[in-house]
Amino acid sequence: MSLKLYNSLSSKKEIFKSISDKRVKTYGCGPTVYNHLHIGNYRTFVFYDLLNRVLQMNGYETETAVNITDIDDKIIDRVNHEKLSLKEITSKYESSFIELSESLKILPNSYNPKATDYVELMISHIQDLLNEDFAYVSNESVYFSVDKDQSYERFVNLKKDDMDFSDVNPDKKFIGDFVLWKSWTEKDGNIFWDSPWGKGRPAWHTECAVMIKDLFNGQIDIHCGGVDLKFPHHENECAQVEVLCKNFLSNYWLHAEHLTMDDIKMSKSLGNVINVSSLIEDYGYDVVRLFLLSAHYRTKVSFSQKKLEECKKMTEKINRFAKNFTSDIKSIDLKFSNEHDLFIDALNDDLNTPEAIGIFFSFISEMNKKIAKNSINDSDKEKSLVFLKLFNSIFDILDFGNLHNHKIPKEVQDLLVSRQESREKQDWKLSDSIRDKIESLGWYVEDTASGQKLLKKK
RNA sequence: GGCGUCGUACCCAAGUGGUUUAAGGGACCGGUUUGCAAAACCGUUAUUCGUCGGUUCGAAUCCGACCGACGCCUCCA
Numbered sequence A: 001m002s003l004k005l006y007n008s009l010s011s012k013k014e015i016f017k018s019i020s021d022k023r024v025k026t027y028g029c030g031p032t033v034y035n036h037l038h039i040g041n042y043r044t045f046v047f048y049d050l051l052n053r054v055l056q057m058n059g060y061e062t063e064t065a066v067n068i069t070d071i072d073d074k075i076i077d078r079v080n081h082e083k084l085s086l087k088e089i090t091s092k093y094e095s096s097f098i099e100l101s102e103s104l105k106i107l108p109n110s111y112n113p114k115a116t117d118y119v120e121l122m123i124s125h126i127q128d129l130l131n132e133d134f135a136y137v138s139n140e141s142v143y144f145s146v147d148k149d150q151s152y153e154r155f156v157n158l159k160k161d162d163m164d165f166s167d168v169n170p171d172k173k174f175i176g177d178f179v180l181w182k183s184w185t186e187k188d189g190n191i192f193w194d195s196p197w198g199k200g201r202p203a204w205h206t207e208c209a210v211m212i213k214d215l216f217n218g219q220i221d222i223h224c225g226g227v228d229l230k231f232p233h234h235e236n237e238c239a240q241v242e243v244l245c246k247n248f249l250s251n252y253w254l255h256a257e258h259l260t261m262d263d264i265k266m267s268k269s270l271g272n273v274i275n276v277s278s279l280i281e282d283y284g285y286d287v288v289r290l291f292l293l294s295a296h297y298r299t300k301v302s303f304s305q306k307k308l309e310e311c312k313k314m315t316e317k318i319n320r321f322a323k324n325f326t327s328d329i330k331s332i333d334l335k336f337s338n339e340h341d342l343f344i345d346a347l348n349d350d351l352n353t354p355e356a357i358g359i360f361f362s363f364i365s366e367m368n369k370k371i372a373k374n375s376i377n378d379s380d381k382e383k384s385l386v387f388l389k390l391f392n393s394i395f396d397i398l399d400f401g402n403l404h405n406h407k408i409p410k411e412v413q414d415l416l417v418s419r420q421e422s423r424e425k426q427d428w429k430l431s432d433s434i435r436d437k438i439e440s441l442g443w444y445v446e447d448t449a450s451g452q453k454l455l456k457k458k
Numbered sequence B: 001g002g003c004g005u006c007g008u009a010c011c012c013a014a015g016u017g018g019u020u021u022a023a024g025g026g027a028c029c030g031g032u033u034u035g036c037a038a039a040a041c042c043g044u045u046a047u048u049c050g051u052c053g054g055u056u057c058g059a060a061u062c063c064g065a066c067c068g069a070c071g072c073c074u075c076c077a
Helices: A039-057 A073-082 A086-103 A115-131 A204-216 A227-245 A276-283 A285-293 A305-322 A338-348 A353-372 A378-395 A410-424 A428-440
Strands: A004-007 A012-015 A023-028 A061-066 A135-138 A141-144 A178-183 A200-202 A220-226 A250-256 A259-261 A443-448 A451-456
Touching: A004 A250, A023 A039, A023 A204, A039 A061, A039 A086, A039 A220, A039 A250, A039 A259, A039 A276, A039 A285, A039 A338, A039 A378, A061 A204, A073 A086, A086 A276, A115 A135, A115 A141, A115 A178, A115 A200, A115 A204, A115 A227, A141 A227, A178 A204, A178 A227, A204 A220, A204 A227, A220 A227, A227 A250, A276 A285, A276 A305, A285 A305, A285 A378, A305 A353, A305 A378, A305 A451, A338 A353, A338 A378, A353 A378, A410 A428, A410 A443, A410 A451, A428 A443
Parallel strands: A023 A061, A023 A220, A220 A250
Antiparallel strands: A004 A012, A135 A141, A141 A178, A178 A200, A443 A451
């Protein structure tokens, strides 16, 4: 099955066709670095990563960009309150973003452009819009005239007649116009850039538009973001680029739904956020990743500890299954059969991770039956290895290198030996107390036909 | 107010007209196995998909009304 993606422009699943044969260019709206990011933010970033991996699975080379917004009202607020420089604040949260992305096994992007590196280009972009009469200067700020964009309202149906005119910025000619360049005000302190229209700073919508123009010549295959960005952000991004370049900014627009807290969306302004690094510490990156991928990206997910506990059990089950196979998985060739194709088809059907997980678990259960009956053959073993490798190329929750050789502490090893001795003497009391002790050190002992087996606790 | 999305078992969650009289995971209960556990295996838990109507040979899947939840229209992943 060929790759299908749900395109927000048409509100339909469409067969994906790339601009050039082999190479796919994607852009995702990244974080504003004024605070720690929460698990909801990372749901979107893990979704970008999923898209990237599925494209690669389909044989595409990917060129990916996720921007970092380091010019913003909230950042300026913090600069003024904390008496730190802009750079000091933004670089702290930027590196935290990069580090946590790595811990969650998000593949590195080709580019992570920053707004502060693009101010000059943004100024010339705004000048271009002014030259072509798509924008106007008012009170040292620059606004985009949405009337000049024939395609405006790609993502929404605004019904301009119904718009609320009560709180209109008097500098705007029309209520729907949006700002490209914000003139300096006192509360901006010493944060400003010089421009032909006076000192000020670029506005948010300008940033992504200019980065795409610069990195990708104003045209990409896929643009992603959270649903909340559809309007006005993505609409306004499109408007600026498309009036100038006369082509679609992006052929496909993918929007990820929000992670919620008790049915209310999680957001920094609402204060109902969950910190990611402590979550990874408590559960492990694999559990967090599986949790984020266990619902389809276009559905809301409610955060809960219970779900994380369930995902933890799922990762344990997968790990147990993987441990049945001793070959070096890294060197296995990916030769696919029916079971694998079902898994691939699910992912190609608009990145249907829950279905793919279901198929993988059905396969595990089928193989476990054979293992239980001791009727597993070489072909089954090979299929299993291929499936494990395929599964991990997308979900990336198995650590193949450490599957079999977790470093077992000396203390645990010694306990294992004495437990074996007590078992031989049929001293069950002692053997059970040793088992408890091993468990308190973080390991499960399982007695199998071939002797004691250790499994690292999560 | 305008625009839009969603409502599937005890919980989570796929499926969006017939190959599904509804995947998969968690949970519960019973069984096999085990010294006991754990794991694994077997079996049980939705004749039913918010409610009510309609279209169709056939609907959870399409249409309409209603009820409920949420999102966007303002910073936001």
